[in-house]
Amino acid sequence: MSLRDYERKRDFAATPEPAPGAGGEPGSRFVLHRHDASHLHYDLRLEHGGALISWAVPKGLPVPHDPRKLAVHVEDHPVEYLDFRGEIPKGQYGAGIMDIWDRGAWEPLDDVASGLEKGKLTFRLHGARVDGEFSLVRMKKGERQGDREWLIILHDPAGLNPELATVGRAAALPATVEPMLATLAAGPFDSPGYLFEVKYDGMRALARLDAGGSLSIRSRKGTEQAPRFPELGGLAGNFLARELIADGEIVALDERGVSRFQLLQERLNLTGEAAIRSAAARVPAYYFVFDLLYLDGRDLRDLPLDERRGILERVLLPHGHVRLSEIFEASGTAFFAAARENGLEGIMAKRRDSPYRGRRSRDWLKVKVTREQEFVVGGYTAPAGTRRHLGALLLGFYEGDDLVFAGSVGSGFSEAELVRLGELLEPLASAEPPFAAPPDGRGVTWVKPELVASVKFAEWTREGSLRQPVYLGLRDDVAPRDVVREQEVDAPPADAAKDRPPSDAPSVKAPLPPPGKDSRRLTLGGHVVSLTHLRKPFWPEEGYTKFDLIDYYYRVAPFLLPHLRGRPLTLKRYPDGYGSEPFFQKEAPTETPDWVNRVAVHSEAKGAQVDLIVCEDAATLLFLANIACISQNPWLSRVGSLESPDHIVFDLDPVEDGGFAYCVEAALLLRDKLASFGLRGYPKTSGASGLHVYVPLKPGYSYGQARQFARVVAILCREERHDLVSLEPSVSRRDAPVYLDILQNARGKTVASVYSVRARAGAPVSTPLAWDEVAPGLSPAAFSIGSILGRLEERGDLFSETLSDSQDLLLALERGEKHLPRR
DSSP: OOHHHHHHTOOTTTOOSOOOOOOOSOOOEEEEEEEESSSEEEEEEEEETTEEEEEEETTOSOBTTBOEEEEEEEEEEEGGGGGOOEEEOTTSTTOEEEEEEEEEEEEESSOHHHHHHHTEEEEEEEESSOEEEEEEEEOOTTSSSGGGEEEEEEEOGGGSOGGGTTSSEEOOOOSOOOOOEEEEBSSOOOOTTEEEEEEOSSEEEEEEEOTTOOEEEEETTOOBOGGGOGGGTTGGGGBSOSSEEEEEEEEEBOTTSOBOHHHHHHHHTOOSHHHHHHHHHHSOEEEEEEEEEEETTEEOTTSOHHHHHHHHHHHBOOBTTEEEOOEEOSOHHHHHHHHHHTTOOEEEEEETTOOOOSSEEEEEEEEESSEEEEEEEEEEEOOOTTOOSOSOEEEEEEETTEEEEEEEEOSSOOHHHHHHHHHHHGGGEESSOOBSSOOOOTTEEEEOSOOEEEEEESEEOTTSOEESOEEEEEOTTSOGGGOOOOOOBOOOOTTHHHHSOOOOOOOOOOOOOOOSSSOEEEEETTEEEEEOOTTSEEETTTTEEHHHHHHHHHHHHHHHHHHHTTOBEEEEEOTTOTTSOOEEEOSOOTTOOTTSOEEEEEETTTTEEEEEEBOOSHHHHHHHHHTTBOSOEEOSSOTTOTTSOSEEEEEEEESSTTOHHHHHHHHHHHHHHHHHTTOOOEEEEOSSSSEEEEEEOOTTOOHHHHHHHHHHHHHHHHHHOTTTEEOOSSGGGOOSSEEEEOTTOSTTOOOOOTTOBOSSTTOBBOOBOOGGGSSTTOOGGGOBTTTHHHHHHHHOOTTGGGGTOOOOHHHHHHHTGGGSOOO
């Protein structure tokens, strides 16, 4: 092909595409265009011989889970096309929007002319997004369209994103992730610290892809959605990734391209494969991706949204039924006005610097055009007139354990939906009302609170009822217990994001319902946890049962899990609670469910690999509590970097009972010694008799290096206060009231985690402290199962900074060299 074909197909008076020019100095550049024409596709262009040899790649570059894709050889383009982006007008060849998706240099690994003639060209692309080795192979003549049809093949999938190999933190692919939820804002606002997006009217879904190519798409409730939406089964082919977790929304679009939940609802009611595929043809679903939480061995959740978004845009190839949710950095008020004018549900406002937290947060705000939320169905009235099946649904929301009546909805039902609701509600009939303060029950059939309905309405009345409600559909992706009355918050001021830290503080969960029986099954994140012997006394004198321990870990999970994720655990089990004989267990017990994350670690004792449990979610945490792990004892390093601790821990133990006051004094001494090296220490009660001080580290240091530095600091403390600090492991040889223990800084050693309950009288909890609390009069007995949750609600996680702080030991040694002991 030649540039004559390119010129013949174009009217340069009508199209902004460049006419062939002099071409400039020859080079080895490439460009990958995203071409939104009659069908969205990509165009790969390689500079050679003063022109760009070009292939249309209908589904984008090959990716790890779809390594061979069709490429259609098209006419050569002029080198000026390397920089072209713009809109080709209707009526012109290739009409549509042409944008640059990637560009850079290409490196032929074969002779180009010979490769083109023989039909095989191998090369590397060195782009801003893609860095990998590919081959273009011509298909046999006659297979499809003669010699125009080629395959583009990816080699070495592991090398696609070398620049992303160190982003975030090393971690195993989580089994599940809790979605981050937005808070309702009173109105739109403008702020440069926020990104704005469309609020989709669909089903929230987290997509998880593992290295074997297994794809899971789960709703907020944790239910699998992939079988319902077969058109999303090729999602793996849209990502330059081997493993990932993405967050987005499944939607159905109306004729104007606006998402409508009512359209999607038709898809949610189907079960048969034939019916599902027929509906997919009539009402296709699309997955709009707006966040990336995990990529190829790296957990991205602690990164700011801006960074996560940048990584997402590098690895996502929008095509077919998978789209990228666009962001708007302009005025939030103007964007909201445009959303209202175009009939959208509303807009999202997300802080640029917000990490991803699996809970509701004010860092993500939703601004709705019309009021709409989910309600639990607690009953229905008898039909009147010509209506059949039911008259109205009685609705409620949860406040703690109470289901609060919010009114009834009697409009918005189609005849088919009335039939379906009647069939679903009939087996849920109950003699007792589920509401804490039920309305008049005449003509009402009460039902068990298991269905969730989406309802739009004009406003809340002063009495707390809905005005002008309209039924929109059932939501099987939302758990009834998650339904609360949405409370509006004021829009932040324009400079809010600049002046305050992220408000992503977790909140204590509502308590579990008291057990009616001695055992029960609980579903969390799609996992079923069997809870047994719930009434067994675990702290008889305090009256705490095994259920109280499980309930505590359920409620504290949002605070505790960030400190456990990615870390192997050593299990210490107390089958009969505090006071019973415990036993240690490193290997995952035989009763461990399949969904619990594990990591294989070499055991010197067994001379073989053993599987250790890694606690990634609330379901795993409750499984551990159920098998009587009173405390949680994690490694100091994480999966992916098990040889490198991410903090040093100093353990201060009183030599004699009643010596906690000496531990306070020693901790303050230790704080000052760390400060002389320019290091920050973070104190917490051990939950037993002493204190722990954590020093977060920059990645890359070995356990030996960390322990050696800890030894230096400990020696300095001993030299200054030999009357206070002992470094002697042998109890009989200690000559001071506090033992400063650094021996836990070793591979496989563990320390009770922050927020761990300890098997001691009073059910004490290892609790983080502010340094101004480490003072005379501090008592570890003040922090227990009975008191810690209120403290968390009031003060938040005082240990959260240990997750992001990164301190360099080499720099510390340079700063503190003058303090080092001389020998």
